[in-house]
Amino acid sequence: MASSEDTHDWEGRYYHIDQILDTPGPRTDEAFLAGDGVKNFLRKEAKILVIGAGGLGCEILANLALTGFKDIHVIDMDTIDISNLNRQFLFRPKDVGKSKAIVAAEFIMNRVPGVKVSPYFGKIQDKDDAYYLQFNLVICGLDSVEARRWMNATLVNLVDPENPESLKPLIDGGTEGFKGQARVILPTITSCYECSLDMLNKPTAFPICTIANTPRLPEHCIEWASVLEWPRVHGDKKMDTDNPDDISWLYSVAAARAKEFKIEGVTWSLTQGVVKNIIPAIASTNAIIAASCCNEAFKIATSSAAYLNNYFMLIGTEGIYSYTFEHEKRDDCPVCGGEALELSISPDTTLEELIEMLTERQDIQIKNPSLSTSTKQLYLRAPPQLEEATRPNLQKKLPELLGPSGGELNVTAGTLPFSATVIIKFTT
Ligand SMILES: [Zn+2]
Incomplete structure (x- = not known):
């Protein structure tokens, strides 16, 4: 293949990005050195890790590749489901069942010449400290609180005060329906993910006595079916939330319970939503949050502008409202605080x-x-x-x-x- 043509091709490709990197502006960081140095760092040295290749991850990977990151790694343990295709635009119907990380990496590399995306189809827990230490930056685009807590704690633990290189900025994005947030975490320096755990919506767990005795909501009936009736009827057989037969069983049991207590609203999809803990995903919210994460990654990697300090909130449920504030570190944070x-x-x-x-x-x-x-x-x-x-x-x-x-x-x-x-x- 004509490699000289490829090279020629991508030199002009970043004309607009170069406008930022070649000239300091009124908002640029003092550390910013315009010109080839920063361009070379971004395109030849910077190594960035993306956790998650789903709704946020697809957007993040595309944005990073298009702003000039060349060495991108991505981890995702999931395979592609048909219901992902409406928003996870790196996937096609033929990809259903394949690894998200691998398919996403191939798509980006085909689309943006000169970019290398290294996928890992597996868990973040499979990787050791040495693996995480190779990156300059980590972006999380996850829908799991548990995985985020793990990643956050791992990066905080990685910090060695003797070695400034061991501090890996973590950019975390999250969405839920019309709401979302993006934040920049400098492990041990700023507030971490664990510090802000109390800002999360209450976990969707209901008191067991309400479920057992005084249900009021359709969710209570579904929880009754899955938490109490399933083990009573099926014994040790584990419920498979991906199996339509199991969901149908839960649905019919929950619907009967709802009828008995004159509660409306138990549906098949609500049943599936409750037991799988499905968070509604909207493509456009993912796009906004992923874009904010990538802009922060670009600013941190290049020092071309001040980065977010440290929490951006987007609330689109009532009109649109956004708010940026500095979330404070908790002295009694079990991960970064040190106090009990x-x-x-x-x-x-x-x-x-x-x-x-x-x-x-x-x-x-x-x-x-x-x-x-x-x-x-x-x-x-x-x-x-x-x-x-x-x-x-x-x-x-x-x-x-x-x-x-x-x-x-x-x-x-x-x-x-x-x-x-x-x-x-x-x-x-
Ligand atoms: Zn903390």
Whole structure:
């Protein structure tokens, strides 16, 4: 192939971007050195990692390639579903069932000559610190809170004060229907993802007593079918939320329950939405948020303008409203804060009730935690022998386990690469 033609081709391709990179403007950062240096850094050296090749990821990959990033890596563990095609524009009907990361990478490389996209079809947890250390920047375009928490904690843990290169700016984008946010996280310096956990919508978990006894919403009936009726009827058989037969079963059970309590609104698609925890995705919201993330990536990589400090919110549900503010670091953030979180609770609280509290608290949200003190294990989820051995503690009241004045607890969960320190104090 005529490689000289390709080279020639892409030199002119970035004419408009070069207008920014060749000339400092009134808003450019002091560190900005206009000209070949910054262009070479962007096009020859900068290595950027994109987490997620779905709704946001497709937009992010296209924007990065078109602004001149040349060495892009992408991780996604999902395969392409027919329902993705309305907004994940790098995919075609023939791609259904294939890896999102691989298909997206091929599409971008075909479309934008000179760009290399290296895909990984798998989990972010498969990669080690050395892998993440090779990048200059990370952009997350995910729909999972858990994966974001993992990525955030991993990048915070990576920071070595002796080595400035170990600090990897993280740009996080997220959307939910007409709403979205983009933010810039400088691990250990600015507020991190975990610091702002309490800003998330309440997890869609309903109190079990409401589900069991006093349902009011169609969602309560669906939860009743999936949380209580499924295990009662099917025993150990795991529910497969991708299997239409399983969804149909849940739907008919939930609909019967709804009829009994005169509740309207249980539908097949709501059933699927509730059990799969589907967040509605709108192509245009994804486009706005992905574009903001990529502009920040470009500004950070080139110092050509001041970057976002540090949280941009888009609310499109009532007209359109956007707001930018500096979210503050939390001293008791379990990932970047260093200070323990204090909980004042009644001395009548049992260990099981404490665990429920930790799961429900907006600023902690640790599902299935294991708890220990510096000297003993209070409750461990795994291995089974230890779970069994520590299970009797669940019914014990905390003073019996921690002493009459409370104490420090270490809280961990298998899905999160960090532990939280919680200081328990008893109210009198
Ligand atoms: Zn934090």
